[in-house]
Amino acid sequence: MNDTIELNIEEKEHVMIDKTPSVKTHQPDRAQPSEETFSACIQVKDYHFYYGDNRVLFDVNFEMPERQVTAIIGPSGCGKSTLLRNINRMNELIDGVHHQGDILIKGQSVYDPTLEVTEIRKRIGMVFQKSNPFPKSIYENIIYSLRMAGEKRKSVLDEAVETSLKAAALWEEVKDRLEESALSLSGGQMQRLCIARAIANQPEILLMDEPCSALDPIATAKIEELIYELKKDFTIVIVTHNMQQAARISDWTAFFYLGKLIEFNNTKKIFVNPDQKQTEDYVTGRFG
Numbered sequence: 001m002n003d004t005i006e007l008n009i010e011e012k013e014h015v016m017i018d019k020t021p022s023v024k025t026h027q028p029d030r031a032q033p034s035e036e037t038f039s040a041c042i043q044v045k046d047y048h049f050y051y052g053d054n055r056v057l058f059d060v061n062f063e064m065p066e067r068q069v070t071a072i073i074g075p076s077g078c079g080k081s082t083l084l085r086n087i088n089r090m091n092e093l094i095d096g097v098h099h100q101g102d103i104l105i106k107g108q109s110v111y112d113p114t115l116e117v118t119e120i121r122k123r124i125g126m127v128f129q130k131s132n133p134f135p136k137s138i139y140e141n142i143i144y145s146l147r148m149a150g151e152k153r154k155s156v157l158d159e160a161v162e163t164s165l166k167a168a169a170l171w172e173e174v175k176d177r178l179e180e181s182a183l184s185l186s187g188g189q190m191q192r193l194c195i196a197r198a199i200a201n202q203p204e205i206l207l208m209d210e211p212c213s214a215l216d217p218i219a220t221a222k223i224e225e226l227i228y229e230l231k232k233d234f235t236i237v238i239v240t241h242n243m244q245q246a247a248r249i250s251d252w253t254a255f256f257y258l259g260k261l262i263e264f265n266n267t268k269k270i271f272v273n274p275d276q277k278q279t280e281d282y283v284t285g286r287f288g
């Protein structure tokens with residue numbers, strides 16, 4: 001087998017990386033990104049998170065850029081989903097959790113008491129590992145939030161369905177069966193339906209927790225193409241265990257280990273020449 005990872009980042013450049021680790025002489029001790037600058041959409045500041053007495057995130061600091069894709073990688077249990085679920089405060093549904101530090105969206109704390117949690121979740125959509133369509137028609141799945149918000153005009157609902165399904169690259173496959181149950185779709189189609197449902201809310205940010213882990217390579221490729229298109233309009237944060245996927249679709253990558261952010265950097269740098277030895281060991285499959 002070819003011991004390489006193929007990068008396919010924004011410029012669609014193809015860089016074949018030798019996975020043999022190179023010798024490093026300089027190891028900075030903090031997870032600082034390279035000199036590149038960007039407009040931050042999500043800022044995580046001095047962030048600690050606890051389930052009861054169990055601290056699972058330790059002093060996390062980094063910023064995720066607007067309208068780009070940030071991948072979160074790291075071994076199982078290192079806190080990837082926990083961080084993701086705190087960006088839209090989903091974890092608050094769990095008893096006994098608490099945090100220190102802050103998460104800001106375009107400068108505003110998600111913990112700002114004047115902000116409604118429902119408003120945060122509207123601004124920040126989420127797609128889970130296991131697609132979770134409602135046991136309703138394809139059409140009703142897409143317009144669920146609009147209906148909840150009181151929207152009744154058929155023209156508006158029809159338009160939202162078509163626009164969201166087109167954005168999720170599913171329209172052509174389902175346009176003649178919108179009244180059929182969403183549960184009749186294939187796994188890959190259901191996942192795209194869930195992405196369409198999230199888009200229908202017109203969020204600013206899309207959080208994706210291993211959205212392709214249950215999908216075959218063709219469905220995965222479709223979702224990856226979709227993510228590439230969606231980042232024109234949305235800031236995307238994706239958790240993935242698939243190193244090739246992180247390399248292909250993300251612009252920035254955050255590597256976590258045991259609840260700590262080890263390195264946040266440009267994806268190309270993470271996979272070609274990371275600052276931290278631990279990052280290199282992980283992306284080259286030496287541990288994790």
Ligand SMILES: Nc1ncnc2c1ncn2[C@@H]1O[C@H](COP(=O)(O)OP(=O)(O)OP(=O)(O)O)[C@@H](O)[C@H]1O
Pocket residue numbers: 051056074075076077078079080081082083094
């Ligand atoms: N609801 C919960 N209650 C208590 N502890 C939890 C809960 N969810 C996660 N944890 C703990 O928090 C830590 C981080 O879990 P998390 O699910 O964020 O990891 P992860 O990096 O997403 O792992 P994976 O790659 O397996 O999905 C783990 O030790 C886990 O046991």
Ligand SMILES: [Mg+2]
Pocket residue numbers: 080081082209239
């Ligand atoms: Mg997880």
